Amino acid sequence: MILLTGFEPFGTDDLNPSWLAVMRAREILQAEGLTVETVELPCVFGESAAALDEAMDRISPDIVVSVGLAGGRERVSLERVAINCDDARIPDNKGQRPIDEEVVRGGPAAYFSSLPIKAALRNLQIAGIRGEVSQSAGTYVCNHVFYALMHRLASKPRVRGGFVHVPYLPEQVSPDGITPSMPLEAMAEAVSVVVRTALRTPTDAKLPAGAIH
Template sequence: MLQPMRILLTGFEPFGGQSLNPSWEVARALHGVWVAGAQVTALQLPCVFAQALATLQQALADVPDIVLALGQAEGRCDFSVERVAINVLDARIPDNAGQQPIDIPVSAGGPAAYFSTLPIKSLVLGLKAAGFPASVSPSAGSFVCNQVFYALQHTLAGRGVHSGFVHLPLLPEQAAQWPGPALPSWPVGLQIAGVQQALALLVAHRQQGLGDVAWGDGALN
């Protein structure tokens, strides 16, 4: 009897003085949910450079079929499906432990970058077809989001797991309190529905028997 497909969905704790983070609000809402026959497990990651990777590695020890890591990106107005993670930490603000690494590698001696192994362009097209604004993003930045994305791809390289990163817009409650010009935001229910649709698309892609996605496929499909 075939085992059901397993999805790991990660989100971050709030950071930068905020009390909410859409990535975790969405992930925890989908914890335990079955999407297209696959079970979702949510994991909260600390927004702390020195702790995030240990938490992630523990969850990856029981290798899932699909990993979708989520993060918050103020100013984004859609689901931003990230193309590449780079081997550098260059924090514009301190993390939740007050640390602010500048020009430090995520993995000393590791490759300069890793591409997503998700079918990123097919994913964007599928989200748009379902009514959710989405785009391919060329950069996951250089904060803890990028650190997690890089470590995720590094750990799972060649293991047949479809994995990658998506940045989410702010929640309206956050945008209302953000200093400066108004920023785009999406209600949490809309973000949950969009991520659930993304997961369904990823399950369908894997069920087609496409197996592991090489960087070129993940970057260009």
């Protein structure tokens, strides 16, 4: 069983491509014979992690890929590290704005993704989809969910999970080309590539995908 999560719109956006991408990825993967469930998470600290917990209790997935929007990035970002820090630059959808608070009180400083992110990066490149290994999922609700997911999976080593950020859709940006975007079909295929790679790759590839700064 595969669980894919995306987010509701937040801030000034009236749609969130992460949710559209996971719904389309579900169609792609189901057509390949896989069992996939999707859940739209609220863009709210606390409630998002609780909704993820409820879905995992109900579905008992083997693989969890949570997806969020990183507006301004030009590539699909395979997140490496979740940190135990909520530090909101803008309020969430219920007006909460935690500053320097722990996601899980007393939890470890950070967790690594248990998805084979470097093998997935290689497969994205083969598929002609712009991708990268990202060293930071930020400190907003995306990282909140990522950390909560990995904290839960720390006691479930047979379940693999992690987080992926997607860019804006073309219709969300001005036509001047200054702000990067990506078509929905490419985002959905990228999520599908991550799932397929997780299913077929027990040990991640060793490839250079770090950052200088």
